[in-house]
Amino acid sequence: MAMDTEAEVRRAIAGAQTVVVKVGSSSLTRSSGHLDAARLNALAAALAQTALMGARVVLVSSGAIAAGFGPLGFVSRPKDVATQQATAAVGQGLLMAQYEAAFARFGIRVGQILITAEDTIRPQQYRNVQRTLGRLLDLGVVPIVNENDSLASNEIRFGDNDRLSALVANLVRADALVLLTDVDALYTAPPSQPGARRIGFVPDVVAALGDVTVTGPTSGVGTGGMVTKLEAARVAAVSGIPAVLTSASNAGPALMGDPVGTAFAPVKARGSSRRLWIGFAAEPRGTLVADSGAAEAVRGGRASLLAAGVLEVRGDFSAGDPVWIDDESGNHLARGLAGFDSEEIPQMLGRTTVQLKRFLGDEYAHPVVHRDNLVLV
Numbered sequence: 001m002a003m004d005t006e007a008e009v010r011r012a013i014a015g016a017q018t019v020v021v022k023v024g025s026s027s028l029t030r031s032s033g034h035l036d037a038a039r040l041n042a043l044a045a046a047l048a049q050t051a052l053m054g055a056r057v058v059l060v061s062s063g064a065i066a067a068g069f070g071p072l073g074f075v076s077r078p079k080d081v082a083t084q085q086a087t088a089a090v091g092q093g094l095l096m097a098q099y100e101a102a103f104a105r106f107g108i109r110v111g112q113i114l115i116t117a118e119d120t121i122r123p124q125q126y127r128n129v130q131r132t133l134g135r136l137l138d139l140g141v142v143p144i145v146n147e148n149d150s151l152a153s154n155e156i157r158f159g160d161n162d163r164l165s166a167l168v169a170n171l172v173r174a175d176a177l178v179l180l181t182d183v184d185a186l187y188t189a190p191p192s193q194p195g196a197r198r199i200g201f202v203p204d205v206v207a208a209l210g211d212v213t214v215t216g217p218t219s220g221v222g223t224g225g226m227v228t229k230l231e232a233a234r235v236a237a238v239s240g241i242p243a244v245l246t247s248a249s250n251a252g253p254a255l256m257g258d259p260v261g262t263a264f265a266p267v268k269a270r271g272s273s274r275r276l277w278i279g280f281a282a283e284p285r286g287t288l289v290a291d292s293g294a295a296e297a298v299r300g301g302r303a304s305l306l307a308a309g310v311l312e313v314r315g316d317f318s319a320g321d322p323v324w325i326d327d328e329s330g331n332h333l334a335r336g337l338a339g340f341d342s343e344e345i346p347q348m349l350g351r352t353t354v355q356l357k358r359f360l361g362d363e364y365a366h367p368v369v370h371r372d373n374l375v376l377v
């Protein structure tokens with residue numbers, strides 16, 4: 001379906017067979033920061049309507065910390081990582097209990113999926129998440145996804161759930177992504193600024209990024225602010241998925257394709273979801289420096305990175321970990337999944353495939369990064 005106009009994008013969202021809905025902490029909480037059961041119930045009712053009409057619905061919900069800090073006796077959201085992680089462990093269960101009860105009123109079951117950026121980097125884990133989500137949807141369950149805050153390491157985490165939701169949309173091959181927050185739409189500048197204008201339709205999110213002023217979170221409970229929401233809209237757009245951003249109270253109309261919030265048109269046909277995952281989710285663990293010939297080949301977009309064209313390896317990583325591929329001047333060319341552990345690579349540098357086979361054995365006669373595991377940046 002062509003999606004050049006706002007009406008076409010809205011129609012595509014209304015007709016989505018599979019839809020990922022992301023709700024931020026700021027939309028599930030009262031001004032005190034505590035979870036607001038009434039808002040959660042209203043959201044569940046809107047999603048239940050969509051699910052009962054036959055759509056496959058995945059909910060990416062923040063709110064574990066918001067749900068946990070009150071019952072633990074804290075007056076505000078904890079600031080240190082260890083207490084946040086403990087609070088999320090308590091709050092995640094409470095959050096799910098509320099969703100379970102809210103969806104049960106409509107005869108709908110929910111299932112919890114907690115994801116860390118780290119365990120989805122590896123192909124095996126990635127496929128596990130994909131398979132489980134697919135099966136839950138086949139069973140008519142509404143999967144409720146959050147980052148596994150209690151176990152995520154601080155260095156490698158999504159932090160906000162915005163980018164996670166775009167990656168989940170990719171993973172389940174969603175037809176639409178709905179980002180629900182505490183503002184009714186994207187504005188040309190933070191809505192508190194005089195003169196900020198509401199934007200109803202963004203035909204090309206990549207081009208639009210330069211035209212809007214966005215800030216991080218202002219609510220005190222949200223994490224990424226508008227910056228990560230636009231990043232999510234961009235990931236969706238380049239994955240061929242239309243998106244809409246609006247307030248949680250507009251969830252129903254947004255899912256029906258009504259002209260609420262801001263609609264984002266996809267900017268290109270759907271790409272491989274795994275490649276997107278490599279490109280956006282995976283935090284590189286090291287760097288492979290390509291010589292000029294290899295850099296040229298990688299830039300061309302269709303070549304694997306061979307040991308013959310690698311000048312240097314930096315960092316400590318295992319086979320399957322994400323790495324940067326840089327040129328000799330230190331510019332990032334691509335991200336990819338390493339085919340070997342970092343300590344195996346030095347002996348391979350500069351050697352052709354024939355030499356690798358002869359001197360090191362068959363198991364080394366492979367690209368350092370295979371083109372299927374490589375995404376240009």
Ligand SMILES: Nc1ncnc2c1ncn2[C@@H]1O[C@H](COP(=O)(O)OP(=O)(O)O)[C@@H](O)[C@H]1O
Nearest residue numbers: 024025026181187189214215217222223225226
């Ligand atoms: N250009 C903009 N348009 C709309 N909102 C913006 C913009 N720039 C910053 N914001 C702010 O982003 C906030 C939403 O982000 P956040 O608090 O992280 O929400 P969530 O918890 O839903 O992820 C809004 O409250 C708004 O004040």
Ligand SMILES: N[C@@H](CCC(=O)OP(=O)(O)O)C(=O)O
Nearest residue numbers: 024025062063064065223224
């Ligand atoms: N995973 C965290 C949510 C992080 C967060 O606040 O995200 P968001 O509200 O989407 O910016 C939680 O459940 O508390």
